[in-house]
Amino acid sequence: MPRQNPVMDMTTLSALAEPNRMSIVELLRDGPLTVGEIADRLSLRQPQASKHLKILSDNGIVEVKAEANRRIYRLRPEPFLTLESWVESFRHVMQDRFDNLEEYLRKLQNKEKSEL
Amino acid sequence: MPRQNPVMDMTTLSALAEPNRMSIVELLRDGPLTVGEIADRLSLRQPQASKHLKILSDNGIVEVKAEANRRIYRLRPEPFLTLESWVESFRHVMQDRFDNLEEYLRKLQNKEKSEL
DNA sequence: GGGGAATATTCCTGTCAAGGAATATTATTT
DNA sequence: AAATAATATTCCTTGACAGGAATATTCCCC
Numbered sequence: 001m002p003r004q005n006p007v008m009d010m011t012t013l014s015a016l017a018e019p020n021r022m023s024i025v026e027l028l029r030d031g032p033l034t035v036g037e038i039a040d041r042l043s044l045r046q047p048q049a050s051k052h053l054k055i056l057s058d059n060g061i062v063e064v065k066a067e068a069n070r071r072i073y074r075l076r077p078e079p080f081l082t083l084e085s086w087v088e089s090f091r092h093v094m095q096d097r098f099d100n101l102e103e104y105l106r107k108l109q110n111k112e113k114s115e116l
Numbered sequence: 117m118p119r120q121n122p123v124m125d126m127t128t129l130s131a132l133a134e135p136n137r138m139s140i141v142e143l144l145r146d147g148p149l150t151v152g153e154i155a156d157r158l159s160l161r162q163p164q165a166s167k168h169l170k171i172l173s174d175n176g177i178v179e180v181k182a183e184a185n186r187r188i189y190r191l192r193p194e195p196f197l198t199l200e201s202w203v204e205s206f207r208h209v210m211q212d213r214f215d216n217l218e219e220y221l222r223k224l225q226n227k228e229k230s231e232l
Numbered sequence: 233g234g235g236g237a238a239t240a241t242t243c244c245t246g247t248c249a250a251g252g253a254a255t256a257t258t259a260t261t262t
Numbered sequence: 263a264a265a266t267a268a269t270a271t272t273c274c275t276t277g278a279c280a281g282g283a284a285t286a287t288t289c290c291c292c
Contacts, residue, residue: 005145008138010135013132013133014129014133017126017130017133077209077210077211080206083203088200090145090196
């Protein structure tokens with residue numbers, strides 16, 4: 001039976017793979033902020049801040065709470081948990097435990113022989 | 117003094133945020149493979165496989181070993197370690213420990229009062 | 233050294249995403 | 263209800279990037 005590894009959502013990664021959005025995430029790590037504050041602190045224009053926040057929100061990285069006519073954005077834990085578990089599933093790579101190269105070379109050679 | 121958090125390399129994320137490259141990474145988790153095998157297993161044309169591998173290689177996600185006229189690609193541990201430590205630095209978010217929303221709202225109110 | 237296998241590179245094209253500017257929407261205050 | 267503040271949305275343009283096709287490069291083997 002095939003081993004079951006965590007699947008990483010591509011959209012989470014591409015959402016984070018944009019400098020301004022990454023900055024927003026870094027900024028929000030210390031707590032929730034309004035759109036205006038985010039725009040200010042990152043020297044973004046308000047519309048761009050809203051757009052990036054929408055993308056982060058659509059991907060579940062962030063959640064909104066309406067407070068009067070402000071919107072307070074904060075990080076959601078789920079995507080980070082997912083990412084953590086995905087990375088953890090590469091522990092064998094990180095520990096460099098299985099140096100499969102030699103073994104692979106042997107297999108390659110055998111396959112070649114059998115294909116002569 | 118400001119708290120020092122791990123910095124996540126954007127290029128690592130964007131390199132992973134592409135379906136074919138993510139598939140390559142998933143494929144390589146079980147061990148090194150040649151370009152041809154990668155292309156075969158993922159039904160990619162050889163040039164596209166090479167191009168994606170170059171990007172992964174340029175970003176240090178993968179390393180190459182030349183073996184005759186084949187190139188054997190394998191995962192490098194570093195980017196995963198970096199990613200792991202970055203995600204870990206969001207542990208407080210994942211544990212949902214600091215529910216800063218209430219506190220933030222109070223601050224907001226105070227600031228507004230002081231700006232009257 | 234010529235032929236073929238494995239891989240890399242180049243050029244072209246189409247698509248998509250990000251920023252700018254303007255405008256729409258929603259809530260608040262008087 | 264008009265004015266203002268905070269935020270969202272739309273439209274447009276431009277740049278980056280992925281795929282296709284062709285070609286270049288490198289290596290092995292006879």
